[in-house]
Amino acid sequence: MCPKNRFRRRGLGVVVWSLVTVLVVAAGLVGVVLWQNSYDMNEQRVTIRHGGHTLNGVLATPRDGRDRHGLIVYVHGDGPVDATHDDGYKPLWEANAEAGYASLSWDKPGVAGAPGDWLDQSMDDRADEAAAAIAWARTRPDIDGDRIGLWGASQAGWVLPKIAARTPVSFVVAVSPAVNWLRQGRYNLLAELRAEGASAARIKAEVAKSDTTRQLLDRHATFEEYVKAVRGDTDGMTADRWGFISRNYTADATRDLRALRGVPVLLALAGHDVNVDTADTERTYRSVLDAGGELRVRHYPEATHSLLKQSVERSDLKITLTALFAPRSLFADGFLDDQRRFLDGLDRAGTVASPRPGR
Template sequence: MCPKIQPRRRGLRIAVWSLVPVLVVAAGLLGVVLCQNTYDMDEQRVSIRHGGHTLNGVLATPKDGRKRHGLIVYVHGDGPISATHDDGYKPMWEANAKAGYASLSWDKPGVAGAPGNWLDQSMDDRADETAAAIAWARARPDIDGDRIGLWGASQAGWVLPKVAAKTPVSFVIAVSPAINWLRQGRYNLLAELRADGASAARTKAEIAKSDTTRRLLTRHATFEEYVTTMGGDPDGMTADRWNFISENYTADATQDLRALRGVPVMLTLADHDINVDTADTERVYRKVLDTGGALTVKRYPDATHSLLKQSIEQSGLKTTLTALFSPRSLFADGFLDGQHQFLTDLGRGTDATP
């Protein structure tokens, strides 16, 4: 005769078995996340010496069995960005690897334990840093020194041509680059006000505040003067950020872009960019670089400044879920394929012997 099951034990068994479907689903979702965030390339941490300190980098290489690869050196946009951009670069690195190119990136100074402070850097400092990374890469036996190019986003638009003036590069992929720091700032201000549905009074007040900031920058005002002028409210501005802006606010890429004449350049622009006036950027790039036919312009109608799909970026939940379950789908349709095709076209005619 079977013993009676006590009510408490029976309830425990029911609870355990009711959890089984949940655990199965959770395991399945975890498997999807792991699969979708596994990329067809090899990654290794690297250290690059520059200016008495170390750049903490990541080198991603194709798994194609070849002994040497071309290389794309990544130049970050604004902000405290890590080598992988919190894994946001990895879908691009995978596309590069499929085209036979390695990818190199590093933590900005002060980010992820790296020495220094990225807010202490000028655009020339960033260009020197990138040129040092290229020199390091050229000394490696697994990198083809004749096939090293640059990828840069947003603020990198002021860095890329400076790098090309310091060291030869084979190509440049410029993503959402601005031309003039002050024009870009005013465009961004007005675009955000429009997006917020700001009243005429608020718009007038914000423009006046911006004009005051420009006057302070022009006369090299200190951070303390800025805070005092703003009535004691820095509104998120820090001393380091003020010094960074003071160092770089005169940046303008127009003249520097001449260093890219004759270099294959892919200019990538988004139609929903509220950070950069893409019409101004395209006009200047075409004026300076169109002669000789080395410029390719790609526009993505559903993309934001970061080249993510607008419908995804507008929702934090959508962005998080897509990053987890389908990270390659974050980007605007055709963006990854467009970069892959550009690289593939560059590679035609080169020696692909392992």
């Protein structure tokens, strides 16, 4: 045989085996992704009627063989959030399922094809929506109507106590909840500027712009007046967003929190939260709820506002790879376990067993 042909066949064999190796590795990676993103629970799409509106939801239930389960109703934070929060809720739902609880969430109006527009809502509208979802859940034979609680993050801090004032709830998990809209906005502005290393002059200018915006809101200015006042520097503000802020900027949960007195509340706070002043939140929750003895506060020093690990969230590559290959590891150490333990401690009467000491 010609040496050239032998080399050609040998080269072809190397290419074939290299391709096979690549395909095997790729198949293995795909398998890992599918395995890591499969959760031990059943999910079904549900439709909830709320007045003349329709909520497109997802109900996730445990695979424990029981006929009835307690339920956690999810209340989203700000923004166009779908029912699963782009699958970000699923590790939380799995932890709930391990504790014997189902989870219910829905697309915000106008998101993922849902009718309506979430920017048209007030915090009271959102509370009415959640109360309707709870009423719907109580009609289901697979849900224990005496064990229905709430889970909410960030902007949900203004909605959770309003829901509890409308319908009985057995417990609440509050994640980085806001208390006062204006105080939160100023805290967020300054925290982000400092994180960026902004100069004193820029901070002064941004604060002045923020003060102008507050004055415009107080006199119910139109979006066009806002655009004129900031000389076209809207920083992404739209007419619809301006309307949403105008309806809600006076929100303050302090008085509403009284509806949660006597209700077991797990308050989860992050150590690297540039959105919400966690010290202010904890101080307010303790002043209103501590007397009832049902408030449990947990601190996660290495977490961001979303209770994700800071080391992961600050890198687009890390957050993408972690979401693909280890989505449960996105969250701060101990958060999923603490949520599960909190639920494990709940009995049918809604009381909670004494948890381990806080960090």
